[in-house]
Amino acid sequence: EVQLVESGGGLVQPGRSLRLSCAASGFTFDDYAMHWVRQAPGKGLEWVSGISWNSGSIGYADSVKGRFTISRDNAKNSLYLQMNSLRAEDTALYYCAKVSLYRSIRGWFDPWGQGTLVTVSS
Amino acid sequence: DIQMTQSPSTLSASVGDRVTITCRASQSISSWLAWYQQKPGKAPKLLIYKASSLESGVPSRFSGSGSGTEFTLTISSLQPDDFATYYCQQYNSYSPTFGPGTKVDIK
Numbered sequence: 001e002v003q004l005v006e007s008g009g010g011l012v013q014p015g016r017s018l019r020l021s022c023a024a025s026g027f028t029f030d031d032y033a034m035h036w037v038r039q040a041p042g043k044g045l046e047w048v049s050g051i052s053w054n055s056g057s058i059g060y061a062d063s064v065k066g067r068f069t070i071s072r073d074n075a076k077n078s079l080y081l082q083m084n085s086l087r088a089e090d091t092a093l094y095y096c097a098k099v100s101l102y103r104s105i106r107g108w109f110d111p112w113g114q115g116t117l118v119t120v121s122s
Numbered sequence: 123d124i125q126m127t128q129s130p131s132t133l134s135a136s137v138g139d140r141v142t143i144t145c146r147a148s149q150s151i152s153s154w155l156a157w158y159q160q161k162p163g164k165a166p167k168l169l170i171y172k173a174s175s176l177e178s179g180v181p182s183r184f185s186g187s188g189s190g191t192e193f194t195l196t197i198s199s200l201q202p203d204d205f206a207t208y209y210c211q212q213y214n215s216y217s218p219t220f221g222p223g224t225k226v227d228i229k
Contacts, residue, residue: 035218037220044209044220044221044222044223045158045160045166045209045211045220045223046220047217047218047219047220050216050218057216059216059217061217062123095165095166100168100171105216106154106213106214106215106216106218107213108156108168108171108172108211108213109156109158109166109168109211110168110171110177111165111168112165112166112167113165114164114165115165
């Protein structure tokens with residue numbers, strides 16, 4: 001069974017940093033692109049960042065560009081999101097998601113993890 | 123970036139109703155569109171990919187159609203389990219984007 005489990009969320013002050021992790025299992029992790037998507041409380045889905053299977057292609061939403069860094073460790077079947085200079089508007093449930101297409105950064109997302117909550121507040 | 127819109131934003135319907143949700147892209151995305159269902163407190167669940175391909179295990183009352191800039195998700199006979207929020211997503215570009223969502227609630 002394909003499984004994605006996020007961790008690392010929590011309460012953090014504005015301007016501070018946080019690193020999210022996503023542990024993957026049940027599939028050959030290094031054959032698939034991965035993405036982060038967030039959802040602010042009561043709001044819709046917002047794509048945050050994506051990384052190709054070999055880390056050769058990376059993209060960010062304009063809202064996080066220059067502050068967030070996505071990375072992956074294929075040996076550890078893990079995806080990461082380093083979040084710096086956090087703002088109140090970054091408060092959200094952060095999901096990691098697997099792209100369904102083999103070795104393509106573009107594609108539909110399936111499955112999704114259950115999310116980890118990041119709250120930015122003083 | 124490609125912008126996605128959905129209509130309506132909220133839809134009130136009864137069990138057994140035929141329901142249609144529309145998603146529009148700001149530029150052509152061919153058939154690179156997916157539909158997701160999300161229930162409160164849960165992660166989104168894939169329903170449809172490539173605009174009209176039904177994900178394995180998803181009931182056949184769900185169907186998708188369209189190409190280019192206009193797409194629809196249809197539920198042929200609404201069931202109690204279908205009351206949820208539905209999102210479209212384009213993956214034509216390297217920056218995927220989601221529609222704002224359509225909440226289907228009980229009439």
